[in-house]
Amino acid sequence: MSSSLVFTDYVVFIFYFLIVTVYGYVIYSRRKKNEHDAKAFFLAEGTLTWWAIGASLIASNISAEQFIGMSGEGFFLGIAVAAYEWIAAIALIIVAVWFIPVYLKNKIYTMPQFLQNRYNETVALIMAVFWLFLYIFVNLTSILYLGAVAINGLTGGEYLHVIMLGLAVFALLISLGGMKVVAYTDVIQVAVLIFGGLVTTYIALTVVGQKFGVGANAIAGFNVLMEQAPEHFKMIIPKPTADSSQNEISKYLTFPGALSYAAGIWIINLNYWGCNQYITQRALGADLQTARTGILFAGFLKLLMPVIVMLPGIAAFVLYKNGHLPQLVGGKDGAYSAVLTFLPTGLKGLSIAALTAAIVASLAGKVNSISTIFTLDVYLKYLKKDADQRNLVFVGRATVFAGLILAVMFTWTDLLGIGGVGGFTYIQKYTGFISPGVFAMFILGMFWKRTTGSAAIAGVIAGFLLSVFFNELAPSVMGNDTWLYTAYPNGKGGFEIPFHICMGLSFMFTMILMIAISMGGPKVNPKAFELDKAMFKVSPSTLILIVLTLLIVGALYVKFW
Numbered sequence: 001m002s003s004s005l006v007f008t009d010y011v012v013f014i015f016y017f018l019i020v021t022v023y024g025y026v027i028y029s030r031r032k033k034n035e036h037d038a039k040a041f042f043l044a045e046g047t048l049t050w051w052a053i054g055a056s057l058i059a060s061n062i063s064a065e066q067f068i069g070m071s072g073e074g075f076f077l078g079i080a081v082a083a084y085e086w087i088a089a090i091a092l093i094i095v096a097v098w099f100i101p102v103y104l105k106n107k108i109y110t111m112p113q114f115l116q117n118r119y120n121e122t123v124a125l126i127m128a129v130f131w132l133f134l135y136i137f138v139n140l141t142s143i144l145y146l147g148a149v150a151i152n153g154l155t156g157g158e159y160l161h162v163i164m165l166g167l168a169v170f171a172l173l174i175s176l177g178g179m180k181v182v183a184y185t186d187v188i189q190v191a192v193l194i195f196g197g198l199v200t201t202y203i204a205l206t207v208v209g210q211k212f213g214v215g216a217n218a219i220a221g222f223n224v225l226m227e228q229a230p231e232h233f234k235m236i237i238p239k240p241t242a243d244s245s246q247n248e249i250s251k252y253l254t255f256p257g258a259l260s261y262a263a264g265i266w267i268i269n270l271n272y273w274g275c276n277q278y279i280t281q282r283a284l285g286a287d288l289q290t291a292r293t294g295i296l297f298a299g300f301l302k303l304l305m306p307v308i309v310m311l312p313g314i315a316a317f318v319l320y321k322n323g324h325l326p327q328l329v330g331g332k333d334g335a336y337s338a339v340l341t342f343l344p345t346g347l348k349g350l351s352i353a354a355l356t357a358a359i360v361a362s363l364a365g366k367v368n369s370i371s372t373i374f375t376l377d378v379y380l381k382y383l384k385k386d387a388d389q390r391n392l393v394f395v396g397r398a399t400v401f402a403g404l405i406l407a408v409m410f411t412w413t414d415l416l417g418i419g420g421v422g423g424f425t426y427i428q429k430y431t432g433f434i435s436p437g438v439f440a441m442f443i444l445g446m447f448w449k450r451t452t453g454s455a456a457i458a459g460v461i462a463g464f465l466l467s468v469f470f471n472e473l474a475p476s477v478m479g480n481d482t483w484l485y486t487a488y489p490n491g492k493g494g495f496e497i498p499f500h501i502c503m504g505l506s507f508m509f510t511m512i513l514m515i516a517i518s519m520g521g522p523k524v525n526p527k528a529f530e531l532d533k534a535m536f537k538v539s540p541s542t543l544i545l546i547v548l549t550l551l552i553v554g555a556l557y558v559k560f561w
Contacts, residue, residue: 012349053294063362072332074313078232092299147359171363196354197308264500437463449528
């Protein structure tokens with residue numbers, strides 16, 4: 001089938017674009033009286049409902065790296081990659097019950113503000129700069145690049161830079177309206193991406209059924225996948241042996257079996273969902289019950305995401321292995337685009353709308369967080385302490401524009417090499433360089449009153465250096481097989497430690513260092529937060545959502561372990 005679009009596809013996409021644009025303008029016009037209110041612009045304080053918070057969390061999280069990157073990992077690894085989504089649902093429970101009450105009680109609006117209140121200005125400034133670089137040069141760039149590549153493949157492969165600019169401009173239009181516009185347009189975006197994603201998965205499964213002679217039936221197609229690729233339906237990747245192929249070793253390097261669950265996957269998820277401005281910002285302007293319900297709603301939606309973003313990758317693997325997917329190009333990251341070529345007229349337009357919704361929502365959310373951190377934690381504190389509300393909103397909008405310009409500049413010719421390592425792995429690995437130190441600093445800062453500012457500075461620096469050491473240097477310095485780790489051949493002439501294990505080791509040594517330094521300080525740090533048990537009590541409705549989520553996750557792991 002041709003990957004080119006027809007008139008009907010363009011009509012479907014334009015209709016989606018107009019709906020989002022008009023709805024965004026309506027939301028913006030309603031808050032015009034607060035147009036120069038900085039808290040309203042950055043946090044939509046007190047105006048987001050639980051369903052808007054939950055939908056915005058998912059829309060901001062699910063982007064090109066999931067549709068393209070996670071689908072690619074589904075092609076390569078199989079269902080094991082779903083752990084990122086299913087463990088995230090549990091991580092969101094932890095964030096809703098224990099993290100959010102601490103933020104809201106202490107009136108935290110940004111993550112650097114948390115660090116300043118709990119530790120000192122030095123820690124806050126270091127991390128503000130870290131986050132700005134991470135959001136711009138890892139997240140924004142990868143979302144924009146992968147999204148443009150995917151949509152370009154569906155439109156004939158000749159419009160990469162036009163699409164890249166179009167995505168940036170679309171995100172700019174939404175972001176200039178502030179957090180309320182971002183969050184409420186995300187409700188439409190998440191509806192489009194879920195519906196479009198489910199349609200794509202359904203078509204992929206029916207195509208599998210047709211190609212293998214069991215009929216155009218999605219359930220029959222799913223059964224074919226399990227028969228043709230049983231190894232793709234195991235959550236735990238087996239540890240390599242002396243007889244393992246390089247392909248089997250590479251799978252383990254990407255997701256090292258049960259050891260992933262010892263630390264790495266938890267550090268990734270708890271840091272991302274609980275210590276990340278990009279995510280927590282949606283809930284920081286709400287009351288506790290609304291914030292909790294919204295976060296748990298997002299966790300419930302996360303359970304569905306592997307069906308949308310991972311299953312098409314497995315379908316692509318089975319089709320490709322059996323010679324039914326000659327249109328697959330670009331390795332595993334081309335899996336999702338190849339499956340989309342099976343969509344009939346009109347549905348290709350819907351699939352592009354779903355991809356665009358995911359990409360634009362993530363771009364808008366990310367640049368809003370970049371704008372918030374720069375304006376409130378850098379500009380207001382260090383560049384113009386007497387800035388009024390109008391000036392702060394102006395700087396916030398200028399930062400949105402600057403962030404997107406930088407992202408376009410660095411993705412124009414893929415200066416960062418995102419396409420070479422696989423989009424999903426690129427984000428997870430390079431985010432993982434700072435995750436251990438950041439998470440250690442936050443978790444100890446919240447729940448251990450003795451933690452000191454000196455320990456926090458040492459922790460964030462040590463966490464980064466340890467991550468670089470274990471990821472890049474340890475095998476050549478300490479050897480390939482030690483009591484701490486085993487390094488495996490990476491197929492490129494060197495040896496690597498699985499990056500989940502690198503994160504776990506970095507986190508462990510960072511925690512030990514921070515605890516040791518803090519033991520030299522007072523038993524109760526003067527800047528420690530006051531906690532009480534009442535903060536962490538949950539309502540009966542919240543408890544029902546938690547139990548339901550845990551039961552579903554448990555059932556999934558029992559089925560696919």
